[in-house]
Amino acid sequence: MSSTFDTVANIIAETCDIEREKITPDSHAIDDLGIDSLDFLDIAFAIDKAFGIKMPLEKWTQEVNDGKATTEQYFVLKNLADRIDELVAAKNASAGTAS
Amino acid sequence: MQLEYFQLIDRIVDLNLGDKTITVEAQVPQTHTIFEGHFPGFPIMPGVLLTEAMAQSSGWLLLGVMKFERMPFLAMVKEAKMRGFVSPGQLLTIEAKIEHEGSGFAVTSAKARVGTELKCSAELTFRHIPFPDPKLRVYMDAMANKIGFPLQAIAQ
Numbered sequence: 001m002s003s004t005f006d007t008v009a010n011i012i013a014e015t016c017d018i019e020r021e022k023i024t025p026d027s028h029a030i031d032d033l034g035i036d037s038l039d040f041l042d043i044a045f046a047i048d049k050a051f052g053i054k055m056p057l058e059k060w061t062q063e064v065n066d067g068k069a070t071t072e073q074y075f076v077l078k079n080l081a082d083r084i085d086e087l088v089a090a091k092n093a094s095a096g097t098a099s
Numbered sequence: 100m101q102l103e104y105f106q107l108i109d110r111i112v113d114l115n116l117g118d119k120t121i122t123v124e125a126q127v128p129q130t131h132t133i134f135e136g137h138f139p140g141f142p143i144m145p146g147v148l149l150t151e152a153m154a155q156s157s158g159w160l161l162l163g164v165m166k167f168e169r170m171p172f173l174a175m176v177k178e179a180k181m182r183g184f185v186s187p188g189q190l191l192t193i194e195a196k197i198e199h200e201g202s203g204f205a206v207t208s209a210k211a212r213v214g215t216e217l218k219c220s221a222e223l224t225f226r227h228i229p230f231p232d233p234k235l236r237v238y239m240d241a242m243a244n245k246i247g248f249p250l251q252a253i254a255q
Contacts, residue, residue: 041174041204041224048201057202 004051004081004088011046012077015039025078030071053087100125102133107152110247112192114163119197121160123246125152125211129188144185149219150176153209157195157223159248161205162239164197165227166253170235171205175224183218185211191218203227 005025012029013020016039029035035043044055063069073079100107113122127144134142154173161171185191195209203226210220230236243250 038174041201041226044201044204045199045206045224048199054200054202057204059202061203 029075125191156193157207171225171227177222179221
């Protein structure tokens, strides 16, 4: 079973035509990989679908704009993978509560 | 259609907020200067306008789902396929469906037919933001009224 990071890296490689080898856990999606906001929409769509979640991009962007978070917390890929794992866990917990 | 004002949708036939689908009609004008250049002797609707018609159909659907609290703007067009010619005077029936609702964006699929014949299809991505100007909200309310948007559907 592939890791969250591997799934995200594969999505980025396919969506943005970036060589998979250049995408590492420490890559910053914007600063290192040069992913722009439009490509990130495509990536967000693919990640949402792959993990069955809704990444709160607007909330994250607001936190960065307000100085409450850094872009590294959300856009360095190992951190993004952690955020995705948290969202998946929250979703599973809520599904367990509902059933 | 009022092509001068880029108003491509004439009426909403069905809006289903539960299924997140919409069906609209768009009457292609019999005559227009666009057809004088596109093309002489063989007038057809430009593909960009068919794509815009699918985008506007999706936009009305998204407005309904978001209860007119946010305005969708077209951001991406994928898999736009012009499958057949659309001629002056033909009536387009356009169906759109929300495929995904993300945070600050949404993805739709849309298809346009003349009669039963599929003429074009596309996957469209929109960013949506709170209305950037009150004038735009007033304008969209007026347009909604004009094309028969079922405002009672979003009051539920």
